[in-house]
Amino acid sequence: MPPPDNKFVAKAKAILEANDRNGYTVPTHRLYPxxxxxxxxxxxxxxxxxxxxxxxxxxxxxxxxxxxxxxxxxxxxxxxxxxxxxxxxxxxxxxxxxxxxxxxxxxxxxxxxxxxxxxxxxxxxxxxxxxxxxxxxxxxxxxxxxxxxxxDPENTGLVALLHPWESGSDNSPAWDIALARVPTTTIKPVVRKDTNHVAAAMRPHDQDYARFIHLVETYADAGWDPAQQWATAPFKIAEIQTTAILLKAGEDLARFAADFGRASDAADLAALNARTRAALLAQWRPALNRFVSRDLVSGADVDASTHAGFVPVLALDLDAPVARAMVAEMARWSAGKLGGLPTTEPGTPIWEPKRYWRGPVWAVINWLLINGLHRNAHPAFADQLREATLAVIETTAGFAEYFDPDTGEGCGGGDFSWTAAAYLCLRGVDRGDGS
Incomplete structure (x- = not known):
């Protein structure tokens, strides 16, 4: 049974209610309205x-x-x-x-x-x-x-991203090589407002933003037509985090299809899920002890050491040796850190513990991994991530957007909705399955 409400549960609920805007929730006031x-x-x-x-x-x-x-x-x-x-x-x-x-x-x-x-x-x-x-x-x-x-018009089983923002991990080091091919020129000036609310040291660089907006303008010129975007995209990554989430979504939709007696839907979903499952498994790299994305422009692996390499645990039933190797690698990244799993490997040249998706810990990423660890029979490490997530919120940072894994400092926006939501799920559900 969940423990009785404490002051942090009450605060998490209050954040969600305060960020309510007539039935939808903003991530946080002003920064993401x-x-x-x-x-x-x-x-x-x-x-x-x-x-x-x-x-x-x-x-x-x-x-x-x-x-x-x-x-x-x-x-x-x-x-x-x-x-x-x-x-x-x-x-x-x-x-x-x-x-x-x-x-x-x-x-x-x-x-x-x-x-x-x-x-x-x-x-x-x-x-x-x-x-x-x-x-x-x-x-x-x-x-x-x-x-x-x-x-995935070529039916590979891996879905591609045409913009870093589609990953949710906007400035991840995983995009550095591919994004460097994107021009920094824009039709209209880039007028950033995020750094009016959050320190620039915690946000993407100006050069990143120029490339982000160049891609937006490129796809707007294509009339937002998916086929034209696919044909002209200078940034095209078959991405493992998004694909893993899509597969887990496909599993849940297949359960609904069965519940609702939608036999045709169930058959379609089963075929898509099987294709994606096989494609994800093929992205495992034993030398790295994690999965990798693929750059569809260059054909190369995207082997930057980021948290995304572990997210397939959410949607795959891994062979025991693979699961053990992955958990050992996650434990190595997390050793001596606060809040859970850093978004990049500590101590590497790409490691920036305060800059958005280049090192900080995010409660929702921990939540995804906790679910996958339970699925793959690693409850002990799942519990470590859960306790680390709760502890950084309760003892150090509150409901910040993300956390510095070295200091536990809250970074980015404050009173953040999905941090509050993850807290409620993790604090209220002992086995970490979000139900």
């Missing part, structure tokens, strides 16, 4: 710990931004009243939909969240849970099919 895709999926799982109706509403609001082709964008601009604090806004994206959105996507945590929210609701009223879940299942399935059609 709109609805972000994978943030909201984690937030829904946090709400499901104490308010299932609100958890469903989070996902329903996100689906309001879904495109006709199935893509769920990475930002939905429901309300532009906070636009002065954020760049790039709708005018930069130049998309044309009923609800203003960005033109790219983010890791598909949505179906994973839907499974957790549904199961929490079904514990009280199974019929009502199914009724509210069904349209969201349809939206998630449409998005799942979009991923394979738009981002």
């Amino acid at each position: 709109f609805q972000w895709n994978w943030d909201s999926a984690f937030v829904a799982m946090g709400f499901a710990q104490f308010d299932v109706d609100r958890a469903f509403r989070e996902l329903e609001r996100l689906v309001e931004g879904q495109w006709a082709d199935g893509m769920i964008p990475h930002i939905v601009f429901h309300d532009l009243s906070g636009a002065d604090s954020y760049y790039p806004g709708p005018a930069v994206w130049g998309t044309s939909h009923t609800v203003a959105t960005s033109g790219i996507t983010q890791p598909p945590v949505f179906a994973i969240a839907l499974r957790a929210v549904h199961d929490a609701a079904a514990a009280v009223d199974p019929a009502a849970a199914n009724a509210r879940t069904l349209p969201l299942y349809e939206a998630a399935l449409k998005w799942q099919r979009w991923w394979y059609a738009a981002r």
